[in-house]
Amino acid sequence: MVRLDGAIVQHGRSNDRVYLMDIGSADASLLVPKLLDLANERGYGKIFTKIPRSVSAPFLEAGFLVEATAGKLFHGQEEGLFLGKFLDEKRQDEVLASEYERVQRLAFSTNHAMARQEDTVRLCSKQDAASMAKLYAKVFDSYPFPIDDPSFIMKTMDEGTVYAGIEEDGALVALASGECSFKEDTRYSEMTDFATLPEKRGNGYALLLLAFLEEELKKRGILTAYTIARAISPGMNITFAKAGYAYGGRLHNNTNIAGNIESMNVWYKSLV
Known part of the structure; x- marks a missing residue:
């Protein structure tokens, strides 16, 4: 578990991913390239994020995909987005x-x-x-x-x-x-x-x-x-x-x- 610009991020080889657990006070436009750098440096296959919709634009512009949503996730009001960025194309394929x-x-x-x-x-x-x-x-x-x-x-x-x-x-x-x-x-x-x-x-x-x-x-x-x-x-x-x-x-x-x-x-x- 690490902090990047006020965001809480978990990463490791077991899940082969970077997980943005809480964006906190981080500026999304500055955080996105740092997440990409971390994933590329470690050779991870995926970046996974849980964020409010209001900060999603920099992620979507960087090629993150909306994999799931959760209505009223943040403070019982704002929709939450679960985004995935696949750095290994095979990671997206589901055999099952x-x-x-x-x-x-x-x-x-x-x-x-x-x-x-x-x-x-x-x-x-x-x-x-x-x-x-x-x-x-x-x-x-x-x-x-x-x-x-x-x-x-x-x-x-x-x-x-x-x-x-x-x-x-x-x-x-x-x-x-x-x-x-x-x-x-x-x-x-x-x-x-x-x-x-x-x-x-x-x-x-x-x-x-x-x-x-x-x-x-x-x-x-x-x-x-x-x-x-x-x-x-x-x-x-x-x-x-x-x-x-x-x-x-x-x-x-x-x-x-x-x-x-x-x-x-x-x-x-x-x-x-």
């Missing part, structure tokens, strides 16, 4: 495109009735970090961030990420988080880090965690929730469709998760 589209159709056709069992879910604290890291290590072969490290989990808690978990017999069996930005011009949360032990799947735990986190984050002033979900995963896409999220688009070959770089779907929802 037909499967991604099948999953998307499946999510759209799913009954949206939801079960609610809030008493099975609780907030997690730093005391849970070690057991949380072990659960994530069991579920994911790889992940964009080191969530199998207890110290990383505790650091994210300090930075505003809210974690929820489900226990059985005193042991965590499912987790999820809301990665919050409480700044006045954002006030959004990425609903992420969903993980259920393989032997505990099929119980609707992701839906329970999502509903619990939405209520908790609304109390804390979050206006909009969104997610970047694996396009190959029927379960997660169905979960967000059931929870009333709108589909925003697909990010091509965007994220290294479960051992491979995969395409991701954007879903979003107003919490007000």
Whole structure:
């Protein structure tokens, strides 16, 4: 994670990309060439950005493509754009495109009735970090961030990420988080880090965690929730469709998760 002109940028070989996470106070016209320089110097295949539409012109002029949108993402008012710039042309090609589209159709056709069992879910604290890291290590072969490290989990808690978990017999069996930005011009949360032990799947735990986190984050002033979900995963896409999220688009070959770089779907929802 680095700062460029006030923007927060994450980059690395695992995802083979530069990710503009928060443009902050940066001047987009000055930031774009610096992102391109960084990507070219490191030989990355993609630059990925999440920005408000009002600052998008310099990105679009530089050849960035709108891969997805999220209505009212910034401060519950301004549309957010997820842009991709492919420095490696092959990076844009999706071998599994037909499967991604099948999953998307499946999510759209799913009954949206939801079960609610809030008493099975609780907030997690730093005391849970070690057991949380072990659960994530069991579920994911790889992940964009080191969530199998207890110290990383505790650091994210300090930075505003809210974690929820489900226990059985005193042991965590499912987790999820809301990665919050409480700044006045954002006030959004990425609903992420969903993980259920393989032997505990099929119980609707992701839906329970999502509903619990939405209520908790609304109390804390979050206006909009969104997610970047694996396009190959029927379960997660169905979960967000059931929870009333709108589909925003697909990010091509965007994220290294479960051992491979995969395409991701954007879903979003107003919490007000």
